[in-house]
Amino acid sequence: DVKVTQSSRYLVKRTGEKVFLECVQDMDHENMFWYRQDPGLGLRLIYFSYDVKMKEKGDIPEGYSVSREKKERFSLILESASTNQTSMYLCASSSTNREQYFGPGTRLTVT
Amino acid sequence: AQTVTQSQPEMSVQEAETVTLSCTYDTSESDYYLFWYKQPPSRQMILVIRQEAYKQQNATENRFSVNFQKAAKSFSLKISDSQLGDAAMYFCAQAKRSNYQLIWGAGTKLIIKP
Numbered sequence: 001d002v003k004v005t006q007s008s009r010y011l012v013k014r015t016g017e018k019v020f021l022e023c024v025q026d027m028d029h030e031n032m033f034w035y036r037q038d039p040g041l042g043l044r045l046i047y048f049s050y051d052v053k054m055k056e057k058g059d060i061p062e063g064y065s066v067s068r069e070k071k072e073r074f075s076l077i078l079e080s081a082s083t084n085q086t087s088m089y090l091c092a093s094s095s096t097n098r099e100q101y102f103g104p105g106t107r108l109t110v111t
Numbered sequence: 112a113q114t115v116t117q118s119q120p121e122m123s124v125q126e127a128e129t130v131t132l133s134c135t136y137d138t139s140e141s142d143y144y145l146f147w148y149k150q151p152p153s154r155q156m157i158l159v160i161r162q163e164a165y166k167q168q169n170a171t172e173n174r175f176s177v178n179f180q181k182a183a184k185s186f187s188l189k190i191s192d193s194q195l196g197d198a199a200m201y202f203c204a205q206a207k208r209s210n211y212q213l214i215w216g217a218g219t220k221l222i223i224k225p
Contacts, residue, residue, distance in 0.1 A: 031211045042217040098144045098206040100213060102156040
């Protein structure tokens with residue numbers, strides 16, 4: 001059974017903190033994605049990665065960075081968390097058929 | 112730019128009846144993929160059905176089927192014999208064959224009335 005896991009389901013951080021969200025997939029997929037999900041806005045792509053150490057900006061990369069040191073792991077970093085980054089963060093992976101498999105999501109609250 | 116539009120923010124249907132969710136998209140590509148995903152409340156996003164644009168035949172998965180109208184750039188999802196477990200947000204998405212990114216619609220919330 002395919003699996004994408006995320007390090008936390010719920011996270012509360014203070015403004016200005018550095019935040020790490022981890023995502024791990026066990027399907028040997030080349031592609032991994034980080035999305036932000038807000039009501040009425042659907043899913044917005046933050047960053048994606050086609051391969052180890054490769055990354056591409058998505059639609060809303062400002063305030064975020066990513067790291068992919070191993071094929072199975074893709075990390076999202078909020079360098080200095082702000083209240084407008086309070087959101088649901090979804091990680092996904094895919095192979096060549098474009099079908100994306102999602103993790104359970106991390107609901108981040110920045111106070 | 113590619114866009115995906117779901118014009119129904121919310122739909123409701125009586126249990127056991129049929130409901131159709133609308134999706135339109137805009138692309139200049141001739142070859143691409145289309146998807147419907149389901150996100151139940153507080154649960155994981157999962158794939159419901161996929162369609163490859165070069166295939167004429169509409170995809171079907173059990174009670175879920177699509178009406179793919181390539182010329183009209185329309186990709187609606189029909190759910191037959193609706194069940195309480197079908198209550199969820201439904202997202203339509205499109206991917207170019209040349210690209211691994213998905214372009215997402217804003218979603219439709221489906222309510223099932225018992």
